[in-house]
Amino acid sequence: xxxxxxxxxxxxxxxxxxxxxxxxxxxxxxxxxxxxxxxxxxxxxxxxxxxxxxxxxxxxxxxxxxxxxxxxxxxxxxxxxxxxxxxxxxxxxxxxxxxxxxxxxxxxxxxxxxxxxxxxxxxxxxxxxxxxxxxxxxxxxxxxxxxxxxxxxxxxxxxxxxxxxxxxxxxxxxxxxxxxxxxxxxxxxxxxxxxxxxxxxxxxxxxxxxxxxxxxxxxxxxxxxxxxxxxxxxxxxxxxxxxxxxxxxxxxxxxxxxxxxxxxxxxxxxxxxxxxxxxxxxxxxxxxxxxxxxxxxxxxxxxxxxxxxxxxxxxxxxxxxxxxxxxxxxxxxxxxxxxxxx
Amino acid sequence: xxxxxxxxxxxxxxxxxxxxxxxxxxxxxxxxxxxxxxxxxxxxxxxxxxxxxxxxxxxxxxxxxxxxxxxxxxxxxxxxxxxxxxxxxxxxxxxxxxxxxxxxxxxxxxxxxxxxxxxxxxxxxxxxxxxxxxxxxxxxxxxxxxxxxxxxxxxxxxxxxxxxxxxxxxxxxxxxxxxxxxxxxxxxxxxxxxxxxxxxxxxxxxxxxxxxxxxxxxxxxxxxxxxxxxxxxxxxxxxxxxxxxxxxxxxxxxxxxxxxxxx
Numbered sequence: 001x002x003x004x005x006x007x008x009x010x011x012x013x014x015x016x017x018x019x020x021x022x023x024x025x026x027x028x029x030x031x032x033x034x035x036x037x038x039x040x041x042x043x044x045x046x047x048x049x050x051x052x053x054x055x056x057x058x059x060x061x062x063x064x065x066x067x068x069x070x071x072x073x074x075x076x077x078x079x080x081x082x083x084x085x086x087x088x089x090x091x092x093x094x095x096x097x098x099x100x101x102x103x104x105x106x107x108x109x110x111x112x113x114x115x116x117x118x119x120x121x122x123x124x125x126x127x128x129x130x131x132x133x134x135x136x137x138x139x140x141x142x143x144x145x146x147x148x149x150x151x152x153x154x155x156x157x158x159x160x161x162x163x164x165x166x167x168x169x170x171x172x173x174x175x176x177x178x179x180x181x182x183x184x185x186x187x188x189x190x191x192x193x194x195x196x197x198x199x200x201x202x203x204x205x206x207x208x209x210x211x212x213x214x215x216x217x218x219x220x221x222x223x224x225x226x227x228x229x230x231x232x233x234x235x236x237x238x239x240x241x242x243x244x245x246x247x248x249x250x251x252x253x254x255x256x257x258x259x260x261x262x263x264x265x266x267x268x269x270x271x272x273x274x275x276x277x278x279x280x281x282x283x284x285x286x287x288x289x290x291x292x293x294x295x296x297x298x299x300x301x302x303x304x305x306x307x308x309x310x311x312x313x314x315x316x317x318x319x320x321x322x323x324x325x326x327x328x329x330x331x332x333x334x335x336x337x338x339x340x341x342x
Numbered sequence: 343x344x345x346x347x348x349x350x351x352x353x354x355x356x357x358x359x360x361x362x363x364x365x366x367x368x369x370x371x372x373x374x375x376x377x378x379x380x381x382x383x384x385x386x387x388x389x390x391x392x393x394x395x396x397x398x399x400x401x402x403x404x405x406x407x408x409x410x411x412x413x414x415x416x417x418x419x420x421x422x423x424x425x426x427x428x429x430x431x432x433x434x435x436x437x438x439x440x441x442x443x444x445x446x447x448x449x450x451x452x453x454x455x456x457x458x459x460x461x462x463x464x465x466x467x468x469x470x471x472x473x474x475x476x477x478x479x480x481x482x483x484x485x486x487x488x489x490x491x492x493x494x495x496x497x498x499x500x501x502x503x504x505x506x507x508x509x510x511x512x513x514x515x516x517x518x519x520x521x522x523x524x525x526x527x528x529x530x531x532x533x534x535x536x537x538x539x540x541x542x543x544x545x546x547x548x549x550x551x552x553x554x555x556x557x558x559x560x561x562x563x564x565x566x567x568x569x570x571x572x573x574x575x576x577x578x579x580x581x582x583x584x585x586x587x588x589x590x591x592x593x594x595x596x597x598x599x600x601x602x603x604x605x
Binding site for chain 2: 050051052071072073074077078079081083085086087088089098099102103146147150
């Protein structure tokens with residue numbers, strides 16, 4: 001049995017089924033991300049694991065023990081909430097010490113553990129301050145220190161970085177990852193941001209409409225999406241109807257399917273490419289958007305618009321309206337059945 | 343232009359302050375003079391205060407009133423905090439029912455409330471037929487809406503559920519989390535509503551006179567009895583009532599301010 005097991009977990013709110021027979025396993029020490037759009041059930045699953053919601057059906061196991069109906073206070077799980085939820089009447093060190101007091105640790109031990117936790121999240125010197133006087137990023141780090149200081153079996157992070165600006169978010173992503181490596185704590189992270197999930201996770205569980213659409217490492221999900229939803233959500237894939245694709249390229253495709261192609265696998269050029277293992281299409285640039293070090297072109301080929309990512313090099317820019325060639329490696333054209341996924 | 347704009351609110355504030363303090367000032371002046379039959383009073387004296395401070399009955403009445411205030415207000419706070427716990431943890435839908443119950447005393451006039459209580463409990467032969475206990479109970483009902491509003495507004499102002507859940511995740515039971523996390527965070531609201539309730543109890547005459555009368559005389563009943571003896575003495579009593587309420591309020595607010603400063 002895995003460290004955490006969800007067995008056929010169903011959660012309904014009235015007639016609304018939020019979790020539809022979820023079965024999943026999480027190994028000890030992994031950093032798993034529950035990724036998906038808003039309302040897909042990822043936070044609900046996290047709250048079921050935390051004990052803040054009761055499951056309607058199914059079982060949850062943690063470290064070989066069934067915890068389906070155990071009270072939240074007895075599950076040995078730490079949690080960081082989206083809005084931090086620090087206790088406003090307590091100072092930073094009192095907030096961090098709260099869980100240790102509940103564990104009835106001695107005063108000396110509490111002081112030592114609080115100090116260590118504050119060092120870990122780089123908050124030294126803020127012991128006596130109150131949450132109201134801290135910035136969002138500092139509050140988030142206090143919440144993180146408060147959750148990990150009790151040495152829980154699992155750390156749950158419910159969209160903890162969603163209210164923080166982009167620069168600080170990146171820095172905290174790195175810090176959380178480092179802390180996870182340092183402590184080896186099994187961590188479940190909820191986010192709707194695919195980039196964040198790619199950066200942070202050992203494993204991604206991709207959610208869609210109350211079920212797990214696909215799970216795997218970030219690389220495997222990114223390079224081999226199993227469904228149309230996975231392709232559209234995780235990597236801005238070009239999605240072309242199989243019949244239209246066959247007409248354009250002559251390549252045999254699976255009936256009633258969609259061909260998905262990552263934008264960065266397509267090469268754009270003025271001259272006819274010569275590679276044998278590539279499909280070649282003739283099109284016209286209709287738009288280009290700079291995205292950091294990448295330039296994203298929109299290229300019209302018959303009735304289909306392809307998104308193409310090319311490295312942003314000032315001496316190699318294609319103008320709108322320019323006739324160009326697209327070269328697509330055959331092995332990067334994935335055919336996905338239309339029967340499953342959106 | 344800016345200066346003028348800044349002055350206007352200050353002038354307005356001073357005028358409102360004078361308007362509110364005028365009755366108190368006049369009462370104070372009246373209590374310090376022998377006679378005030380002309381434009382200006384004459385015959386400065388501290389005799390009214392000397393008489394009052396040497397009257398043991400006066401101090402007993404002040405003491406009884408303070409006990410009435412403290413017990414009834416604390417009892418109401420205790421009952422309401424427990425009831426709010428049930429509303430938050432067990433079923434939020436109970437909040438509407440609770441609001442209805444807590445608002446009923448608003449609609450009851452003192453005379454109706456006191457007669458109702460007397461007719462229900464007097465002569466029952468139980469402990470509740472004791473006039474003193476009846477008075478404590480009546481005040482607990484009287485201050486219910488004020489304290490309820492204060493507690494409810496404070497609870498609505500914080501994210502109670504998430505705070506409770508955060509405490510639970512740290513190994514704290516629900517009730518303990520409510521006591522250790524929620525109540526300290528709504529303490530300011532409780533304190534302010536308690537002060538309001540305390541001043542209402544301090545100023546009540548109808549309930550005290552109808553229910554307890556001479557059995558458990560509070561300061562307002564004492565004032566009523568002395569009023570017919572000397573108007574100067576009655577004014578001195580009013581000034582002292584003002585002063586006591588003012589001192590209690592000031593002390594509590596100072597304590598609260600100190601606590602905030604520490605944070």
